[in-house]
Amino acid sequence: MQAFTRIFGSGFVTGETLVPNERMSKVCDTSDEWIRERSGIQERYFVNEGTATSDLAVGAAKKALADANVKAEEIDYIVVATMTPDYYFPGLGSLVQSKLGLGHIPALDIRQQCSGFVYGLQVCDALIRAGQAKRLLFIGAEIHSGFMPFSKKGWDVVMGRSNEAISQEERDWNSKFRHLLVLFGDAAGAVVMGPTDDPQRGLLGFSLHSDGKNPEALYVPSAGFAYRPYFSEEHVREGRFVPVMDGRNVFKMAVTRMPEAVLEVCAKAGVKLDDINLLIPHQANLRISEGVQKALKLPDDRVYNNIQRYGNTTAATIPIAYDECRKAGRIKKGDLVCFVGLGAGYHWGATLMRE
Numbered sequence: 001m002q003a004f005t006r007i008f009g010s011g012f013v014t015g016e017t018l019v020p021n022e023r024m025s026k027v028c029d030t031s032d033e034w035i036r037e038r039s040g041i042q043e044r045y046f047v048n049e050g051t052a053t054s055d056l057a058v059g060a061a062k063k064a065l066a067d068a069n070v071k072a073e074e075i076d077y078i079v080v081a082t083m084t085p086d087y088y089f090p091g092l093g094s095l096v097q098s099k100l101g102l103g104h105i106p107a108l109d110i111r112q113q114c115s116g117f118v119y120g121l122q123v124c125d126a127l128i129r130a131g132q133a134k135r136l137l138f139i140g141a142e143i144h145s146g147f148m149p150f151s152k153k154g155w156d157v158v159m160g161r162s163n164e165a166i167s168q169e170e171r172d173w174n175s176k177f178r179h180l181l182v183l184f185g186d187a188a189g190a191v192v193m194g195p196t197d198d199p200q201r202g203l204l205g206f207s208l209h210s211d212g213k214n215p216e217a218l219y220v221p222s223a224g225f226a227y228r229p230y231f232s233e234e235h236v237r238e239g240r241f242v243p244v245m246d247g248r249n250v251f252k253m254a255v256t257r258m259p260e261a262v263l264e265v266c267a268k269a270g271v272k273l274d275d276i277n278l279l280i281p282h283q284a285n286l287r288i289s290e291g292v293q294k295a296l297k298l299p300d301d302r303v304y305n306n307i308q309r310y311g312n313t314t315a316a317t318i319p320i321a322y323d324e325c326r327k328a329g330r331i332k333k334g335d336l337v338c339f340v341g342l343g344a345g346y347h348w349g350a351t352l353m354r355e
């Protein structure tokens, strides 16, 4: 068995259309000021109609392959973390395999929502250490715009194609979901992983947890087999295709569980918190990241945030932030990097890696 698993390259893509906060305020009762103050978000990207999550995943994968200097045909395993696949089933893995023109290699989906990337890293590490994969493509990809309750006219306004005001009725409807709508964006991030003989580099440890006693804190109350039929007109009429979120509960869980997971993974790997050069938290809310930073007493230059520019892109936030940091020189060879996230389920966890 190989000693360590390394990331050899990374890349990301976003939805095609940049949507500043101000445009969200044209379709529901919100404001740039409220969104910035409560979440730190300034803008996000949404895909144009016709772009699917698999397209974003393939776009990010191609960038990661080029960065790693690995040919697509060298990839022998695909793992995709997503909670927004193109279809209810099949998952994204096989669609990515086909769109990349790869052979009949194994393809797997991970569905741990906002902690999909930290969970997936453990799965990828296990596959690589067990000799099941030598060049593995791991992607976090999401399209949240499908959750949005906007009409065609509303979408024209959001995407900047029209300035025509929407009806008060539609505005009231959209505003029911405003605490959620303003937080999310569409994007994908990817990494190419494989074994390394270098004992100084690679994934060092994981601390993963789940607690399913309160799934309704963040969930989609439709399109599931707890219902018969699993999706109905009633679900549409009641707006049950939009996730339900108890924002304060999620917030509280995140600022408590994420620091615990960081401390735990450090203890497991036998490193000190002070040894971490950069903490990359899942980007759900700038105030959550600041809360985690405060709990761990880390200085600003050791925590990375980019939610201002992308919003919450669920499984994609961590690979996007990692790619930005590597390419901007914020992560250098030998640096100790910690990824941490919490999401629906609840699932949460942290991963340590030596770059």
Ligand code: UT7
Binding pocket: 029, 030, 031, 034, 035, 038, 039, 114, 178, 179, 180, 182, 245, 246, 247, 248, 250, 251, 254, 283, 284, 285, 288, 312, 342, 343, 344
């Ligand atoms: O990755 C996991 C995904 N989710 C999360 O991580 C979410 C975690 N939670 C949060 O980020 C925050 O709880 C939110 C950003 C969702 C909300 O912030 P908050 O500070 O917890 O606000 P709140 O829900 O307590 O609402 C405060 C006020 C309320 O009005 P009243 O009752 O004080 O009159 C809301 O109705 O803000 C109102 N409000 C809004 N106002 C303008 C809620 N959403 C909006 C909005 N624009 N978009």
